[in-house]
Structure formats: structure tokens, C-alpha cells
Amino acid sequence: MSHVVAVAGGSGGLGRALVDALKKSTYKSIILARQVNPSLENAIGVPVLQADYSDQDSLVQLLESHKIDTVISCISNYDNSQSTEINLIEAAERASVTHRYIPSIWSGQGKESPFAASRLALLDALNQTRLEWTAIFPGIFLDFYTLSVPSYTKKSALALDIEGNAAAIPGDGTYPVYFTHTADLATYTTALLGLDHWGKKYFVYADKMTWNEIIAVAEAAKGVKFNVAYDSVEMLKRGEITELPGHKAVYEQFFGSEEAKSLFQKVMAGVAVYMAEGQMVYEGPLLNEIFPSITPLTVREALVGNGIV
Numbered sequence: 575m576s577h578v579v580a581v582a583g584g585s586g587g588l589g590r591a592l593v594d595a596l597k598k599s600t601y602k603s604i605i606l607a608r609q610v611n612p613s614l615e616n617a618i619g620v621p622v623l624q625a626d627y628s629d630q631d632s633l634v635q636l637l638e639s640h641k642i643d644t645v646i647s648c649i650s651n652y653d654n655s656q657s658t659e660i661n662l663i664e665a666a667e668r669a670s671v672t673h674r675y676i677p678s679i680w681s682g683q684g685k686e687s688p689f690a691a692s693r694l695a696l697l698d699a700l701n702q703t704r705l706e707w708t709a710i711f712p713g714i715f716l717d718f719y720t721l722s723v724p725s726y727t728k729k730s731a732l733a734l735d736i737e738g739n740a741a742a743i744p745g746d747g748t749y750p751v752y753f754t755h756t757a758d759l760a761t762y763t764t765a766l767l768g769l770d771h772w773g774k775k776y777f778v779y780a781d782k783m784t785w786n787e788i789i790a791v792a793e794a795a796k797g798v799k800f801n802v803a804y805d806s807v808e809m810l811k812r813g814e815i816t817e818l819p820g821h822k823a824v825y826e827q828f829f830g831s832e833e834a835k836s837l838f839q840k841v842m843a844g845v846a847v848y849m850a851e852g853q854m855v856y857e858g859p860l861l862n863e864i865f866p867s868i869t870p871l872t873v874r875e876a877l878v879g880n881g882i883v
């Protein structure tokens with residue numbers, strides 16, 4: 575069995591963190607991208623191979639010719655268009671050299687989540703294969719709430735806007751929320767590659783806190799009262815959330831249109847309902863327990879990194 579790991583979408587936020595972790599391991603990593611990218615290839619010293627996700631035969635050839643044993647997908651799925659990744663899964667099934675697959679889930683397993691349909695489609699596709707696969711559930715990326723801790727992930731003021739001293743808390747904010755920084759998620763995922771057998775899913779979290787606890791830490795440390803709104807489940811179910819100052823930057827990432835704003839708010843409201851209704855449950859198996867020697871960044875440490883104590 576070869577030790578070649580392809581990271582599909584490896585040029586993005588989580589993907590870059592994974593490539594960093596793989597570079598420190600014994601695995602050989604390769605990035606799959608829609609376009610060749612010589613500057614990225616030179617900057618990080620990892621091959622960036624062009625993948626035409628619409629052409630399954632060419633994907634099979636790519637996997638075979640580079641002896642790719644494991645595919646880890648970090649393909650962005652914000653548009654809920656899973657066909658891209660399903661083609662990659664089917665190509666991995668056809669490629670005789672490819673044995674393992676981790677789909678681009680990396681999030682909650684709530685059935686009400688706006689991404690649920692696309693995630694279930696990926697799992698259904700994997701279930702039709704002989705591949706050994708697993709889905710990883712890391713909670714919310716802690717990267718959203720840090721400034722000075724390095725990250726490739728685009729910031730998104732999900733519930734809490736650290737820079738804007740504001741928060742829009744789903745429900746009453748008294749339930750636990752789970753967090754992992756992408757650098758730690760990448761370290762756990764790389765460690766998982768070393769296990770001989772995989773279960774169908776793993777959970778991982780660096781830390782858990784309620785939104786109210788996190789706001790209290792941030793307020794006390796910054797000496798600033800946050801502008802906190804509590805969005806009721808009824809409001810969230812209408813696809814509405816309280817707008818935070820940091821949301822405007824996200825609209826800009828999606829070209830700043832009114833359509834982008836409305837889509838973003840609906841997606842965020844869907845995630846918020848999932849949290850407020852207590853669907854964010856992390857029962858295990860937990861990668862934290864399987865790999866206790868990994869010490870991940872905690873929420874408090876992430877806030878300290880912001881200059882908050």
C-alpha cells in the first residue's frame with residue numbers, strides 16, 4: 575500500500591492546515607485543485623495536480639498514476655452541490671490503488687443543518703463503495719474567534735463577533751458548543767491515518783463552553799460590554815438572524831450582493847437552529863481520547879491570543 579495522501583481542495587482553509595500537518599508526517603501529500611497553481615506549489619513544496627471533477631475517467635487516471643492510497647476531501651460545499659465530490663468518490667472506488675476516503679463533512683451531523691442534504695449524499699455514495707471511509711465531526715472551527723493564531727480559514731462571525739464586540743446567540747446560549755482549531759483538526763486527522771481500521775465516524779473537540787460563558791470571558795478580559803442579542807428559535811426558523819458587524823465582510827467574500835446576504839443569513843440561521851435545539855451532540859468515539867498526547871488549543875487560549883486575558 576502506498577503512503578500517498580491527496581487533499582482535494584487542499585488550497586483552501588482546512589486543506590492548507592491538513593497539508594501542513596501531512597508535511598510533518600511520513601505521508602507524501604498531494605493537492606488536488608481545479609487549476610494548476612505553480613505559485614502555491616512553489617510556496618509550500620507540495621505538488622498541486624489539476625483535477626477535472628466533471629470527468630470521472632480522468633480522475634481515475636490521476637489517482638492511479640500518482641498511486642494515491644487515501645483521499646481527504648476539503649472541497650468547499652457551501653453551494654450544496656455534492657456532484658463534484660460524488661464524482662471523486664466514484665473515481666476513488668474505481669481506482670485500484672485507492673483504499674481510503676475522508677469526505678468533506680468536517681461539521682455537525684444535524685439533520686436540519688443547511689448542509690445536511692449534501693453530506694448525506696456523500697455518505698450514501700461512500701456506502702456504495704468498497705472504500706474504507708470515515709467522517710470527522712470537529713465542532714465549530716475555533717479559527718473564527720482568534721486573530722493572532724495563524725490560520726488559513728476565512729473568518730466568519732458565527733454567533734460571536736470578537737472584533738465587533740457583539741454576539742447574536744442562538745436560543746438562550748446555555749447549551750455546550752464544541753470547538754476545534756483547524757491546525758489541531760489536521761493533526762488529529764493525520765494521526766487517524768495511522769490506525770489500521772476506521773469506524774464510520776469520529777468526533778473531536780478541543781474545548782466545549784456555552785456561548786454565555788465565552789461572552790463573559792471576552793467581556794471581562796476586554797473590559798467592554800458586548801452588544802448581545804438572543805435570537806429565538808422561531809426567528810431562526812424563519813431564516814432570520816441578528817446581523818453582526820463582522821457579517822458584512824462575509825457578504826463581500828460572496829461579492830456583496832443582496833442575494834449573498836440573504837443566502838448567508840439563511841445558512842447561518844440554519845446552523846443556529848441546529849445549535850439552539852441541542853443537536854450539536856458529541857457522543858464519540860472521540861479523537862481526543864484516542865490520541866491523548868495531542869494538546870489542542872482551548873477557547874481561552876484562543877482568546878488570549880487575541881490580546882484578551
Ligand SMILES: NC(=O)c1ccc[n+]([C@@H]2O[C@H](COP(=O)([O-])OP(=O)(O)OC[C@H]3O[C@@H](n4cnc5c(N)ncnc54)[C@H](OP(=O)(O)O)[C@@H]3O)[C@@H](O)[C@H]2O)c1
Pocket residue numbers: 582583584585586587588589606607608609627648649650651652658678679680681682712713714715727728
Ligand atoms: N465546522 C466548521 O466550523 C466549519 C467551518 C468552515 C468550513 N467547514 C467545512 O470544512 C470543509 C472545508 O471548508 P473550507 O472553508 O476549508 O473550504 P474553502 O477554503 O472555502 O474551499 C476549499 C477548496 O475547495 C475548492 N472548491 C471550491 N469550490 C469548489 C467546487 N465547486 N468544486 C470543486 N472544488 C471547489 C477550492 O480549491 P481549488 O480552487 O484549488 O480547486 C477551495 O480552495 C467543508 O466541508 C466545510 O463545510 C466547517
